Amino acid sequence: MYYYLYDSFLADKKYERVLAAVETRLTDLGISGKIGRLTAFTNARGLIRDEVRRGVQTVVVVGNDQTIAKVVGGIDDAKLTLGFIPVGTPTSIARSLGIPDGVEACDILSKRVTQKIDLGMVNGHLFLSQVRMPGANVTIEGEGKFRLTSLADDCDVVVSNLRISEHADPGAQGAAPAGYTVGDPMDGWLDALITPRPGAFMGMFRRAGEGARSVIPMRKLSVTSEEPIAVEADGRQFSHNVVSIEIVPDRLKVITGRERVFA
Amino acid sequence: MPNREVGGAHEPETVIAASVKLEGDFQSQGNVLIEGVVEGSLKTERDLRVGERARISADVYAANATVAGEVRGNLVVAERLELEPTARIHGDVRTKVLVVASGATVNGKLSMGAEQPAEEQRKQQRPAKTEQPAAKAEEEKVAEKVMAPFLTR
Numbered sequence: 001m002y003y004y005l006y007d008s009f010l011a012d013k014k015y016e017r018v019l020a021a022v023e024t025r026l027t028d029l030g031i032s033g034k035i036g037r038l039t040a041f042t043n044a045r046g047l048i049r050d051e052v053r054r055g056v057q058t059v060v061v062v063g064n065d066q067t068i069a070k071v072v073g074g075i076d077d078a079k080l081t082l083g084f085i086p087v088g089t090p091t092s093i094a095r096s097l098g099i100p101d102g103v104e105a106c107d108i109l110s111k112r113v114t115q116k117i118d119l120g121m122v123n124g125h126l127f128l129s130q131v132r133m134p135g136a137n138v139t140i141e142g143e144g145k146f147r148l149t150s151l152a153d154d155c156d157v158v159v160s161n162l163r164i165s166e167h168a169d170p171g172a173q174g175a176a177p178a179g180y181t182v183g184d185p186m187d188g189w190l191d192a193l194i195t196p197r198p199g200a201f202m203g204m205f206r207r208a209g210e211g212a213r214s215v216i217p218m219r220k221l222s223v224t225s226e227e228p229i230a231v232e233a234d235g236r237q238f239s240h241n242v243v244s245i246e247i248v249p250d251r252l253k254v255i256t257g258r259e260r261v262f263a
Numbered sequence: 264m265p266n267r268e269v270g271g272a273h274e275p276e277t278v279i280a281a282s283v284k285l286e287g288d289f290q291s292q293g294n295v296l297i298e299g300v301v302e303g304s305l306k307t308e309r310d311l312r313v314g315e316r317a318r319i320s321a322d323v324y325a326a327n328a329t330v331a332g333e334v335r336g337n338l339v340v341a342e343r344l345e346l347e348p349t350a351r352i353h354g355d356v357r358t359k360v361l362v363v364a365s366g367a368t369v370n371g372k373l374s375m376g377a378e379q380p381a382e383e384q385r386k387q388q389r390p391a392k393t394e395q396p397a398a399k400a401e402e403e404k405v406a407e408k409v410m411a412p413f414l415t416r
Contacts, residue, residue, distance in 0.1 A: 146288055148284070149284050150283055151282050151300070152282045196280075196282040212280050214280040214283045214299070215277060
């Protein structure tokens with residue numbers, strides 16, 4: 001039984017054609033289902049909870065990366081399978097899961113190849129892909145056993161559970177140096193990437209990523225700063241002096257495509 | 264939970280770049296590359312590379328290691344240790360196989376080979392002491408501290 005959760009921005013007329021094509025294809029594949037809509041008066045948590053009570057086991061997110069963030073943040077303890085039909089922009093998370101945009105995603109959905117992946121938790125909220133803290137002068141405490149400090153005045157910190165596909169976002173901050181395997185959502189680890197900003201660290205690094213990026217796998221970390229840290233988690237933004245992040249292993253079953261960025 | 268798989272046999276999973284300082288006890292199950300500053304202790308079950316700009320003030324344990332920077336602390340490498348020309352080791356070194364390039368410096372004791380150092384062999388040949396209750400062992404430590412000034416006169 002499938003439940004399709006549409007984001008509010010899809011009410012715009014420019015998405016009519018693609019949504020009509022998607023709904024036709026889903027019917028042809030025999031996987032059409034009930035449609036719910038996120039609005040100013042409804043949230044993902046409430047809608048999912050009600051449908052799970054009715055026996056829904058597969059929730060399909062129709063929208064962009066922010067839609068995925070809203071839905072993942074609302075699943076709480078629900079045991080369900082998550083599918084995706086990317087519409088709008090950005091759709092880098094879905095691309096990293098091997099899901100193409102629009103109508104083509106319906107075929108991936110019908111094949112129903114599932115993987116159980118880790119999620120992350122930041123200050124009590126679940127996230128699927130990454131937590132970004134740009135331009136921060138922070139101290140990171142890892143596993144309660146060690147502390148990392150940047151010798152540069154300013155650095156970008158990205159804590160990655162799922163690596164963003166380079167095809168979706170070339171030069172993404174979460175991209176690891178070439179040859180490094182980071183952001184595997186099935187390994188039980190989060191990868192913290194620390195990159196000094198260009199010109200920082202006594203001007204040594206003219207461009208970010210000139211061999212300057214640190215990569216540290218951790219299960220639990222705490223990021224602190226004297227000033228509030230601007231945080232973006234899967235598109236959701238907030239700020240706080242202390243940011244606690246930990247892995248939630250094997251938390252969510254997702255429908256993926258062959259072009260996913262992990263094995 | 265599946266074990267973490269590395270993309271290749273020699274690709275590092277952990278990179279401490281030149282702009283980062285790590286303090287405390289760090290343990291890894293994968294390959295580690297250090298280009299920055301480390302203080303405390305550093306352990307990996309696999310390969311370690313210490314870059315030329317790295318400054319380590321820690322006891323280091325690795326399966327294999329290649330050192331081109333500075334290490335102040337004991338270095339225990341289970342299999343092969345390679346010291347490049349810019350390596351500076353200030354501490355004891357223990358490894359099975361050692362390769363030292365011209366220019367590398369080591370200031371400390373060196374123990375090599377598959378066999379244990381002679382001192383440890385002697386310790387193992389002594390009859391094992393019966394386990395003392397913890398309280399009695401603590402008393403003996405305190406007694407040693409108290410008696411030390413008198414014994415050195």
